[in-house]
Amino acid sequence: MYDSGKIIPGLIIFVLLITFPIWYNHGDAGEVPKTEMPKYNRLCVLPLEEIRPNHMKMLNQWRDEVLRDEDRSFIAVEGKMYQKSLQNTCMECHVSKKKFCDECHTYAAVTPYCWDCHLAPVE
């Protein structure tokens, strides 16, 4: 083998870079986030299997409708009316940003820009 003095260290650096997640986590898979569910009113505006993957789309649509079209209409879910509002509807039940929103967002490194305009609740 030629130039092993350069190639072997190069290969070692490459393998260390590729396996970086192994060294970084050092064998600890960590805790899975646990969101705090509302204690009362178990009914969400959408069923769980829809709200969980699509809540960001819905909030984005609400934002556009309310701010750009001034369409603040209500949504009826099983006879009850809900306002299109993050703070008045969503956060009425999910009271804590830290214990609900941030749990998964921090885990998955998602930084939604809701709180650029909305005032985050003081916790």
Next chain:
Amino acid sequence: MKYIFPMAAVIALVLISWIGSKIPGMEYLFGVLVPYAAIATFIIGFCYRVVHWAKSPVPFKIPTTCGQQYSLPWIKHDKLEAPHTTSQVVARMFLEIVLFRSLWRNTKAEIHDGPKLTYESSKWLWLFGILFHYSFLVIVLRHMRLFLDPVPGPILVVEYIDSILQIGAPTLYMTDVTLVLGLLLLFGRRLINRQVRYLSLANDYFPLFLIFGIAATGILMRFFLRTDVDIVSIKRLAVGLVTFQPVILSEISSIFYIHLFLVSVLLAYFPYSKLMHLGGVFLSPTRNMANDTRIRRHINPWNPDIKPHSYAGYEDEFREFMVNNDIPVEKELPSKAD
């Protein structure tokens, strides 16, 4: 037509993982076993390939130069194009690897009426290449958010800059657009440019289709087919894979398994294909050698070890036979005094 077979191969891979992941119990195969096998193949194959290359001797000093070599003090030396010291070679290699300088020099030859042959600068390949490679790099770095817990700051910065346009929700990544754009242009070039189409083989098209499949499934998963794409389960699986405690917490959509399977195929295919230019670019002798043939003697490493053989030594060896055949010798045979 050389692109039909690779396209069919990628479609077959999609179908295998799509149908396969729907069979109960097979999630573990597609989510854990295949990725482990793929990354092991990638690392072992990559090292094997590089070591194999390193065992091949370079008989001649063959740097390609395109500038004035180092000579007399009053002749201006082109340090990047004809490097003669290690630091100059390192600078040249760095610019080659980071900025693709040799593609920047690409020219297009055309025959016009006359007949007249013209050459003109053609930067398209450089542009598509740089667009594609840097998008891919950013996407790989971005994906580290799924493998590292807690997510380190630099990854968050990459993520933030990539989605800074704040288009839609989930936010659009710029690199998703530029990667697909780069892929389409690199693929289109192989179809439209006659010379390149003639040169293109199935193994040129296969990585393009495969990476396109990875990008397409990734984009679909993020923006469109979000049902059962639970990011927490996916991150737990990814972190589990790199901590050797893989767990599939809940049912994950087939689109995720297709994406993962195509990435696994890409990793396993990598060391055996042209994609090894990742390692090869560092080992290309025409770039990584110094142009110092007039300063240092380069010895072919496979030269046999030939000892010098002077005439005096030759005569010592054959004197008897030379004298017997009446060939004149400088030193006579020792007299037969005994």
